[in-house]
Amino acid sequence: MQRNSLPIIAAFCAALLASAGVDVRAETAKKAKPVAQKSRGTPDLTKDGVPNLLSHAAMVFDPLTGRALYAKNADSPMPIASITKLMTAMVVLEAKQNMDEPVVIDNADIDVLKGSRSRLPVGTAFRREDLLRLALMASDNRAAAALGRTYPGGTPAFVEAMNAKARMIGLQNAKFVDPTGLAPTNVASPQDLALLVAEASSFPQIREYSTTRELHVTLPNSRHSIGFNNTNALVRSEGWDIGLSKTGYINEAGKCLVMHATIGNNPVVIVLLDSWGKLTRMGDANRIKKWLENSKQLAALGPKTG
DSSP states (O other), X not given: OOGGGHHHHHHHHHHHHOOTTOEEEEEOOOOOOOOOOOSSOOOOSEETTEEOOOSSEEEEEETTTTEEEEEESTTOOEXXXXXXXXXXXXXXXXXXXXXTSEEEOOGGGSOOSSOOOOSSOTTOEEEHHHHHHHHHHSOOHHHHHHHHHTSTTHHHHHHHHHHHHHHHTTOSSOBOSOSSSOSTTOEXXXXXXXXXXXXXXXXHHHHHHHTOOEEEXXXXXXXXXXXXXXXXXXXXXXXXXXXXXXXXXXXXXXXEEEEEEEETTEEEEEEEEEESSTTHHHHHHHHHHHHHHTSSOGGGSOOOBO
């Protein structure tokens, strides 16, 4: 566990209780074009002084003081989908495996649970580091599955390490059963995920990989490269300063988003779970940002509920 996260976790808990042959390169993407909201209209920014969020569960907290600034169903465990991959990344990095070692995509890495697609062909070798990049920024499930499968002891040992890490950093309601998040029994509460994001933010690789805007992957014996975009369009927005990002979606979890961002010169962790619409999690994040920017002093907001 990263030592510098211990004061944050203690304060937060107190507040709540009170490639081989593969070329991968990062490229700068142009600012994404805005997409119009199509359904239900745009809600008011705030309601009764707190952000009017449409996500079923949410948390906003200050990682410097450990204080919850906003909480909505914050202690309710629920499916977290690909937010799971943040824990996957921490377990991979703490295992200190060779990040340059080629890992071959296997039939065992194919998603037979949800039938999700991947553009990583079976039989193709990628550097372990490249798989970690693709798992975090593009949320590729084969990449995450291969990382777990090639852990010492295989996927069962990897899942055990995920749950041990969860206990170590104080996650009260979290349970992990696979490294991808495809299983709906990967669960955690918003307050768990706030701690998870704070811990993951102490890993430079996770901060970098999860906020990479775009990747181009050239497969062996191919003249063409495959482009991957970050699943969070906000990382391509000039209005955001995002230090860590992860999205997630399966039917049982709805649309999910976690971020570590700087707003008004203050670091803040945002957790949004079970958003009903395609753009709701992005809209809720923007409502939180405006709410904080309109506040005179972020640290003075104190615990809020809604």
